[in-house]
Amino acid sequence: MGGGVIDGGLKQRWQSRFREWVNRRIPPARSVTLDQRRIFIFPSRVGFFFFGCLLLMLMAAINYENNLAFGLTFLLTTLFVVGVLHTYANLSGLTIHAVRAQSAFPGQQAEFELRLERGKRRDHYALHLKWPDSDEALENIAGEDAITVRLHTAVGERGWYNPGRLLLESTYPLGLLRCWTWIDLDLRALVYPRPLSSPALPGLAQDQPDGTAVPIPGSDDFYGFRDYREGDSLRQVYWKGLARGQALQSKQYAAYADRSVWLDWDMFEGLGTEQRLSHLCYWAITLDRDNEEYGLRIPGVVIQPTWGDKHRDEVLRALALHGVERPR
Amino acid sequence: MTPEQQVPRNALAWMILCLFTLVAPHAGRIPFWVLLVYVVAVVWRIQVYRGHWSFPGRWVKLALILSATGGIFLSFGSLIGLEPTVALLLTAFALKLTELVGRKDAYVLIFLGYFICITEFLFSQDLLIVFYMAFNVLLLTTALVALHQPGEQRFNRSSLRLAGVMLLQAFPLMVVLFFLFPRIGPLWTVPIKSHSAKTGMSDFLRPGDVSNLSQSAEVAFRVEFDGEIPAFTDLYWRGLVMSRLEDGAWRSLRYWDVPPGERRAPVLDTSGEGLEYSVIMEPTQQNWLYSLGYSRSATSGVMELSDYRLYSPVAVEQESQYRVQSWPDTRRDPTLTDWRRTQELRLPETGNPLTRELALELKTQADSDQAFVDTVLNYFTRNPFVYTLQPPLLGDDPMDQFLFQTRRGFCEHYAYAFVMMMREAGVPARIVAGYMGGEVNPVNRTVIVHQFDAHAWAEVWLDGQGWVRVDPTAAVAPDRIEWGLEQAVAGEGSFLAQSPLSPLRYRNIDLINMLRLRYDALTYSWQAWVTGFNSEQQYEFLNNLLGEVSASRFVVVLLGTWALVLTPVALSLLMRRRRHRLAPEDRQYLVFCERMARMGVVREPWESPSAFAGRAARKLPRFAEQIDAITARYEALSYQPGADSDERAQQHRELRQQVRRLQLAY
Numbered sequence: 001m002g003g004g005v006i007d008g009g010l011k012q013r014w015q016s017r018f019r020e021w022v023n024r025r026i027p028p029a030r031s032v033t034l035d036q037r038r039i040f041i042f043p044s045r046v047g048f049f050f051f052g053c054l055l056l057m058l059m060a061a062i063n064y065e066n067n068l069a070f071g072l073t074f075l076l077t078t079l080f081v082v083g084v085l086h087t088y089a090n091l092s093g094l095t096i097h098a099v100r101a102q103s104a105f106p107g108q109q110a111e112f113e114l115r116l117e118r119g120k121r122r123d124h125y126a127l128h129l130k131w132p133d134s135d136e137a138l139e140n141i142a143g144e145d146a147i148t149v150r151l152h153t154a155v156g157e158r159g160w161y162n163p164g165r166l167l168l169e170s171t172y173p174l175g176l177l178r179c180w181t182w183i184d185l186d187l188r189a190l191v192y193p194r195p196l197s198s199p200a201l202p203g204l205a206q207d208q209p210d211g212t213a214v215p216i217p218g219s220d221d222f223y224g225f226r227d228y229r230e231g232d233s234l235r236q237v238y239w240k241g242l243a244r245g246q247a248l249q250s251k252q253y254a255a256y257a258d259r260s261v262w263l264d265w266d267m268f269e270g271l272g273t274e275q276r277l278s279h280l281c282y283w284a285i286t287l288d289r290d291n292e293e294y295g296l297r298i299p300g301v302v303i304q305p306t307w308g309d310k311h312r313d314e315v316l317r318a319l320a321l322h323g324v325e326r327p328r
Numbered sequence: 329m330t331p332e333q334q335v336p337r338n339a340l341a342w343m344i345l346c347l348f349t350l351v352a353p354h355a356g357r358i359p360f361w362v363l364l365v366y367v368v369a370v371v372w373r374i375q376v377y378r379g380h381w382s383f384p385g386r387w388v389k390l391a392l393i394l395s396a397t398g399g400i401f402l403s404f405g406s407l408i409g410l411e412p413t414v415a416l417l418l419t420a421f422a423l424k425l426t427e428l429v430g431r432k433d434a435y436v437l438i439f440l441g442y443f444i445c446i447t448e449f450l451f452s453q454d455l456l457i458v459f460y461m462a463f464n465v466l467l468l469t470t471a472l473v474a475l476h477q478p479g480e481q482r483f484n485r486s487s488l489r490l491a492g493v494m495l496l497q498a499f500p501l502m503v504v505l506f507f508l509f510p511r512i513g514p515l516w517t518v519p520i521k522s523h524s525a526k527t528g529m530s531d532f533l534r535p536g537d538v539s540n541l542s543q544s545a546e547v548a549f550r551v552e553f554d555g556e557i558p559a560f561t562d563l564y565w566r567g568l569v570m571s572r573l574e575d576g577a578w579r580s581l582r583y584w585d586v587p588p589g590e591r592r593a594p595v596l597d598t599s600g601e602g603l604e605y606s607v608i609m610e611p612t613q614q615n616w617l618y619s620l621g622y623s624r625s626a627t628s629g630v631m632e633l634s635d636y637r638l639y640s641p642v643a644v645e646q647e648s649q650y651r652v653q654s655w656p657d658t659r660r661d662p663t664l665t666d667w668r669r670t671q672e673l674r675l676p677e678t679g680n681p682l683t684r685e686l687a688l689e690l691k692t693q694a695d696s697d698q699a700f701v702d703t704v705l706n707y708f709t710r711n712p713f714v715y716t717l718q719p720p721l722l723g724d725d726p727m728d729q730f731l732f733q734t735r736r737g738f739c740e741h742y743a744y745a746f747v748m749m750m751r752e753a754g755v756p757a758r759i760v761a762g763y764m765g766g767e768v769n770p771v772n773r774t775v776i777v778h779q780f781d782a783h784a785w786a787e788v789w790l791d792g793q794g795w796v797r798v799d800p801t802a803a804v805a806p807d808r809i810e811w812g813l814e815q816a817v818a819g820e821g822s823f824l825a826q827s828p829l830s831p832l833r834y835r836n837i838d839l840i841n842m843l844r845l846r847y848d849a850l851t852y853s854w855q856a857w858v859t860g861f862n863s864e865q866q867y868e869f870l871n872n873l874l875g876e877v878s879a880s881r882f883v884v885v886l887l888g889t890w891a892l893v894l895t896p897v898a899l900s901l902l903m904r905r906r907r908h909r910l911a912p913e914d915r916q917y918l919v920f921c922e923r924m925a926r927m928g929v930v931r932e933p934w935e936s937p938s939a940f941a942g943r944a945a946r947k948l949p950r951f952a953e954q955i956d957a958i959t960a961r962y963e964a965l966s967y968q969p970g971a972d973s974d975e976r977a978q979q980h981r982e983l984r985q986q987v988r989r990l991q992l993a994y
Contacts, residue, residue, distance in 0.1 A: 078501035
């Protein structure tokens with residue numbers, strides 16, 4: 001048992017040592033161009049199998065004293081040597097840009113978007129991309145200068161999700177050598193709080209109804225059209241009109257702005273931080289779905305009541321980042 | 329299966345192509361049904377690809393392997409030996425295709441293909457075969473490259489081109505390795521070609537054998553002399569010395585025929601001028617090597633036997649090269665041991681009574697052994713003997729029949745009759761078989777010896793002279809000895825009668841002859857430098873080239889030449905970045921952005937110049953004016969075309985100055 005613990009400790013030390021070394025060698029960056037500092041190369045498993053075959057061929061050449069067999073064996077050996085350069089060149093000069101990371105709720109898959117750009121007019125094949133916990137992508141850059149790659153990975157708890165180092169590897173063109181790199185693209189996905197339903201909004205803080213008729217969503221009565229503005233919910237868009245070839249318009253509904261809801265930290269007296277945030281998150285989603293106007297008031301952040309996708313994202317972001325330091 | 333493990337369609341197509349091109353040169357050596365296995369395997373795999381059939385199950389595969397092995401055993405009568413092994417390998421190669429599912433299987437198939445290329449070289453090292461196999465290696469490498477182009481389903485040329493480029497880059501490295509790699513002897517015995525026919529002179533000479541061999545236009549060996557080429561009439565290439573007549577056929581003394589004390593070849597005091605030459609033999613599957621007169625060889629694996637011929641303990645299975653020093657004038661065996669004398673006088677108890685009688689009768693006319701030799705030769709000249717490539721078949725007492733009835737014979741008839749008469753009369757004599765003459769190639773001054781130069785003559789032992797060469801054929805057909813077979817049988821029209829297409833028959837057409845000789849010269853260089861390259865030649869070559877043969881020199885040369893080749897390859901691959909030629913205003917703007925970044929405002933990739941300028945100006949109010957001015961000028965230069973070039977140049981200058989001022993100001 002004791003040995004195992006020591007081994008484990010040693011292994012961990014080694015791993016952390018290695019991580020530090022890689023961090024120093026390939027520091028995090030939003031765009032990484034691969035060069036000799038970042039690319040590693042080593043014979044693949046197939047490469048070792050190939051060595052075995054070469055040894056067999058060499059034995060045949062020696063035992064039959066056949067110079068052409070020698071020649072072919074050496075040609076394949078040197079093909080391997082030349083292959084080192086070609087395999088290396090398949091990754092070299094590639095630039096990987098972190099484009100964006102989609103936000104997600106805990107347990108969901110976040111989508112990470114990357115852009116791979118080639119440095120010169122040469123085709124890159126069989127680029128295998130993967131984060132430690134993500135799905136895999138196998139891409140070619142042939143005949144175009146850049147491609148977009150989307151990878152998905154299940155995210156953890158609220159806050160910033162760091163997918164770790166991206167593994168980019170390729171064995172093109174011969175499969176005998178494996179060329180790879182681990183890059184930290186400084187790409188973080190925002191993870192919202194886990195929504196936790198509560199039957200009713202406790203202590204609903206209602207502002208005094210002022211009785212002004214304003215067009216707000218969530219009401220039943222159709223009021224009119226206006227040009228689409230950024231932030232309008234897609235549910236309001238007058239799709240039929242668009243289909244008829246008219247400009248993009250939003251439908252307006254009239255109601256009395258008799259209430260705008262404040263989602264308040266203090267509504268959930270006596271609960272823990274995470275639970276409060278979860279409930280707030282649930283209500284933010286619910287109110288957004290119902291096209292209600294709502295605002296957010298949590299320690300350090302006040303967001304004025306309004307509506308729309310942009311607003312919702314802003315609210316969720318504030319909830320996600322409550323008490324979270326800037327991403328490291 | 330992950331997409332990475334899948335075999336792209338074009339890789340599959342390349343592999344199927346390889347399958348056929350690789351088996352083609354072997355087609356003559358393997359049973360016909362193996363070719364059918366290839367067709368079935370390919371059809372099966374294509375049907376699997378199209379979704380009509382499925383991959384063979386485990387039991388089907390087992391049955392296929394067992395029946396293939398059984399079939400090979402039945403076809404060859406054994407599984408041991410080179411041919412059955414290769415046939416088995418080729419069958420396995422085809423069967424592997426039917427179970428080619430993922431990339432792993434494809435690797436096995438392709439590497440097996442490389443190995444099959446090597447097996448072809450064990451059978452033939454011809455120049456044309458080498459070109460063909462190089463083409464196969466290219467196809468296999470193309471398949472390997474195509475295997476790593478996922479999603480490239482179309483049959484494209486990019487994989488072919490890359491494979492070609494890589495092989496061309498590898499080639500010079502290979503050449504260096506080829507000449508430097510030490511040639512050590514075989515590590516263990518390997519299955520040999522049990523089924524190939526022995527070619528050339530055989531150690532079993534009956535009347536009619538040499539004339540049969542002389543129908544062939546194949547090359548027996550090629551010789552390159554260090555100095556002048558000796559006269560045609562002196563080119564007696566000794567291969568076999570036949571001292572024993574048994575059951576109507578002559579043969580040489582085997583190792584166990586010779587008592588231990590007689591086995592070692594005596595080292596003679598040489599006399600006369602020496603000749604130095606190297607011989608490259610075509611494979612014969614036999615052990616005898618050819619040389620002129622008394623010879624020694626420094627090549628490893630070449631033995632000198634007590635009857636003064638060169639011998640290779642292992643059969644000559646592929647083109648091989650040896651160096652010889654000869655002293656044709658050296659006296660061989662000044663004295664004969666009793667055992668040797670007995671051997672060289674031995675005749676069967678009975679048979680050919682008329683010949684024996686004739687010998688004893690002629691002997692009484694001669695007062696010495698030398699005179700007796702002349703008398704017998706004279707006998708051939710005086711009587712109406714005919715030198716012919718088409719001698720009649722002979723019966724039980726062949727020499728009686730030949731000397732007194734048919735009188736038509738080829739060289740072996742005359743040698744046989746001559747030696748028999750010598751021995752009967754008490755003069756030690758033996759038959760020597762080999763080749764006589766050769767064609768001098770004016771292109772590279774080599775002597776090409778063909779199978780039709782095959783010849784048999786005699787050696788007699790004369791007191792005080794040792795073994796003396798006597799060619800009874802010369803007494804009958806002097807043209808054969810002076811000009812060669814073609815002239816000797818010109819009247820008969822039998823020269824190469826069975827090979828109407830041989831270019832040797834068209835030697836009178838200059839163009840064909842020149843092409844033939846040029847190709848032969850190329851073949852010679854190929855054999856001398858590639859297929860026949862051996863440890864002696866390597867030592868000599870490297871010694872001349874490097875000054876000394878040492879490990880440190882090897883390493884320096886290897887690394888030096890590799891660096892010489894690999895550096896330009898690496899540069900062409902890695903350094904030739906496609907530089908965007910930036911417009912001057914863009915260049916200046918990037919300098920500006922760098923400056924800003926150092927001041928703490930980093931432009932985000934999506935930020936327009938004006939948005940960035942706004943943000944930067946808010947953050948660095950001290951420089952707001954400059955930032956705005958630079959941005960405005962940059963935008964003007966970028967987005968307002970039409971200004972004439974002078975004006976633009978002026979604007980560029982101003983932009984540069986503005987940016988520089990900003991740099992200085994900070």
